[in-house]
Amino acid sequence: MEDSPGRATLNSDVAAGVVWDVLVVGAGPAGSSAARVAAEGGASVLIIDRARFPRYKTCGGGLIGISLGVLPRSILATVEQEVCEVRFSLRGGAPQTHRRALPFLALVQRERLDEALVQAAVAAGALFRDSVVVKSVEEADGLVTVTTDGAPLRARVVIGADGTSGRIGRYVGVQNRGTDLALEVELIRTPESRAYDGSIAFDWGSAPGSYAWVFPKEKVLTVGVIQARGEPQQTRAYLDSWLHSTGLDHLETGHFSGHLTQWRAPESPLRRGSVLVAGDAAGLLDPWTREGISYALRSGCWAGEAALAATSREPVGDALDSYCRRVLRELDPDIRAGERLLHFFEKHPRLVHFALAHSATGIRLFLAVCDGTKTLSGILSHRPFSRALRVFGS
Numbered sequence: 001m002e003d004s005p006g007r008a009t010l011n012s013d014v015a016a017g018v019v020w021d022v023l024v025v026g027a028g029p030a031g032s033s034a035a036r037v038a039a040e041g042g043a044s045v046l047i048i049d050r051a052r053f054p055r056y057k058t059c060g061g062g063l064i065g066i067s068l069g070v071l072p073r074s075i076l077a078t079v080e081q082e083v084c085e086v087r088f089s090l091r092g093g094a095p096q097t098h099r100r101a102l103p104f105l106a107l108v109q110r111e112r113l114d115e116a117l118v119q120a121a122v123a124a125g126a127l128f129r130d131s132v133v134v135k136s137v138e139e140a141d142g143l144v145t146v147t148t149d150g151a152p153l154r155a156r157v158v159i160g161a162d163g164t165s166g167r168i169g170r171y172v173g174v175q176n177r178g179t180d181l182a183l184e185v186e187l188i189r190t191p192e193s194r195a196y197d198g199s200i201a202f203d204w205g206s207a208p209g210s211y212a213w214v215f216p217k218e219k220v221l222t223v224g225v226i227q228a229r230g231e232p233q234q235t236r237a238y239l240d241s242w243l244h245s246t247g248l249d250h251l252e253t254g255h256f257s258g259h260l261t262q263w264r265a266p267e268s269p270l271r272r273g274s275v276l277v278a279g280d281a282a283g284l285l286d287p288w289t290r291e292g293i294s295y296a297l298r299s300g301c302w303a304g305e306a307a308l309a310a311t312s313r314e315p316v317g318d319a320l321d322s323y324c325r326r327v328l329r330e331l332d333p334d335i336r337a338g339e340r341l342l343h344f345f346e347k348h349p350r351l352v353h354f355a356l357a358h359s360a361t362g363i364r365l366f367l368a369v370c371d372g373t374k375t376l377s378g379i380l381s382h383r384p385f386s387r388a389l390r391v392f393g394s
């Protein structure tokens, strides 16, 4: 392979003339999964991130069964809590608690998870460079050139996994259908807050589509709220009232941050030329729960597979199109189902609360989605559910 770097021997990723098989932009779950899979197959892979790693990421860190099934086994050591109990409340009211003997959710701190995923990509042969900021992308003569705050980088295939509102998503032309603002605090745990061990809490807020959570980790409680972007003061007031109603407002705040979540419009592209987008960069996220790690892990792995095929055996267009088809076939139906559920929830939060907190079917389906044994699109394909959504949603 002329002009291509040796995977283990490259001294400088800024060497002029180096052409990577695969350049991955963004080292979250989508990017490091893509880099690992492509490197395992023998491609020369460079993965870059603008942040200094390990880096903080605003996130609940909830891993549903699908995420746990896709993660390499070694990564499971980063799980800090296994959840067997959930509490549901409406607008800060009294919670209704459900408990199960078997855990249905695992909780991680993202800096640990993401660092472990990057290390797995490096162990597979990828080269990782942090503190590299991508500025722009262009493609000519079958090569993609990525301009950074350092030297320009060249690759046969680029995978954009640079999160919400990322540069690569803009280049590809990603269009999002909805945007939310999430606010989160990490509260330092004290002996009395051990009460949340193995237990999570959800509250359905008064703004349409809003909800709040408490997710316990080893040393912190991750407490957050999310609602449609545009009312930041209202979002902040909801966080304050949620902290008050949970009785956690006296705990010391370790970290406070905000982040946007977005989900793709049905016609949004996943590829432009030899550039693919995966994870949040492609708007792959459940619009209702805002669960995105399983989407990032799966789309990242598939993008890595497609990039490997494009650089080793198949015509580039065919290989990269197979990624787009797979995302549309396997992920988009759940995004559309999540969108329908979000609209229903916006109109009928009390009904959703009742279904989850007080009905055996509601909690069974919630647990099955957490376990990964049912998907939202699978649930909505049952006629009684889709009919109920149509009748109540209209």
Ligand SMILES: Cc1cc2nc3c(=O)[nH]c(=O)nc-3n(C[C@H](O)[C@H](O)[C@H](O)COP(=O)(O)OP(=O)(O)OC[C@H]3O[C@@H](n4cnc5c(N)ncnc54)[C@H](O)[C@@H]3O)c2cc1C
Pocket: 025, 026, 027, 028, 029, 030, 031, 048, 049, 050, 051, 057, 058, 059, 060, 061, 062, 063, 064, 132, 133, 134, 135, 161, 162, 163, 164, 166, 167, 182, 183, 184, 224, 259, 260, 261, 278, 279, 280, 281, 285, 290, 291, 292, 293, 294, 296
């Ligand atoms: C408050 C909140 C709570 C959430 N809770 C959960 C949850 O409990 N469970 C769940 O499944 N999902 C949750 N999500 C969603 C989840 O965080 C995302 O879906 C997931 O992080 C997407 O992973 P990713 O790899 O696509 O992107 P990211 O994890 O965002 O990674 C993108 C990376 O790209 C880098 N980058 C960005 N721009 C550039 C650039 N120009 N140059 C170089 N690098 C760049 C960034 O530094 C970052 O490291 C939550 C989201 C929010 C906001």
